[in-house]
Amino acid sequence: xxxxxxxxxxxxxxxxxxxxxxxxxxxxxxxxxxxxxxxxxxxxxxxxxxxxxxxxxxxxxxxxxxxxxxxxxxxxxxxxxxxxxxxxxxxxxxxxxxxxxxxxxxxxxxx
Amino acid sequence: xxxxxxxxxxxxxxxxxxxxxxxxxxxxxxxxxxxxxxxxxxxxxxxxxxxxxxxxxxxxxxxxxxxxxxxxxxxxxxxxxxxxxxxxxxxxxxxxxxxxxxxxxxxxxxxxxx
Numbered sequence: 001x002x003x004x005x006x007x008x009x010x011x012x013x014x015x016x017x018x019x020x021x022x023x024x025x026x027x028x029x030x031x032x033x034x035x036x037x038x039x040x041x042x043x044x045x046x047x048x049x050x051x052x053x054x055x056x057x058x059x060x061x062x063x064x065x066x067x068x069x070x071x072x073x074x075x076x077x078x079x080x081x082x083x084x085x086x087x088x089x090x091x092x093x094x095x096x097x098x099x100x101x102x103x104x105x106x107x108x109x110x111x
Numbered sequence: 112x113x114x115x116x117x118x119x120x121x122x123x124x125x126x127x128x129x130x131x132x133x134x135x136x137x138x139x140x141x142x143x144x145x146x147x148x149x150x151x152x153x154x155x156x157x158x159x160x161x162x163x164x165x166x167x168x169x170x171x172x173x174x175x176x177x178x179x180x181x182x183x184x185x186x187x188x189x190x191x192x193x194x195x196x197x198x199x200x201x202x203x204x205x206x207x208x209x210x211x212x213x214x215x216x217x218x219x220x221x222x223x224x225x
Contacts, residue, residue: 041221098156098167099144101155
């Protein structure tokens with residue numbers, strides 16, 4: 001039962017271009033969404049979040065878009081840098097005492 | 112900047128042995144979590160803890176697992192009798208509030224059961 005899905009396991013982007021990572025969720029009651037970045041052998045690092053009362057949140061090079069009707073969110077990274085190469089997880093607060101993570105997308109930014 | 116710290120970074124144990132993974136959450140946080148990630152797989156929820164009791168646990172968190180906050184700072188995960196399939200990265204996390212806030216994760220403990 002995958003409540004949060006990231007359908008692209010990997011993505012390669014040229015340095016300086018835009019990276020777009022996508023995430024779909026199943027439960028319309030979810031109202032808070034997060035993106036985490038994870039390097040190998042390290043813990044997830046919080047990047048950016050969005051509440052369902054918004055459709056966009058921006059922080060520097062990172063922008064998250066939320067389409068509630070489609071139950072879809074995306075993370076845009078502009079411009080992409082080699083240091084952005086990592087696994088990106090979308091997550092949601094489930095409404096109970098846990099965060100639910102997607103399966104992750106491995107982003108590779110090519111220099 | 113405050114952070115969640117976990118010890119040890121790597122633990123190797125014999126199958127059937129007990130292990131305790133330790134975490135120091137961020138000091139003003141009230142909600143604590145354990146997650147794990149088996150190599151190459153998703154980050155899986157194990158348990159959440161608030162006000163000195165378990166708030167929610169997953170199917171993975173069976174009778175072999177327990178959590179404890181023995182003092183005001185530490186938060187531990189105990190696996191009583193480890194199995195080969197318990198080998199994974201275990202992440203502790205904490206959050207200040209329950210909803211509409213991010214959880215901060217530690218660097219993880221790599222548990223290898225041999």
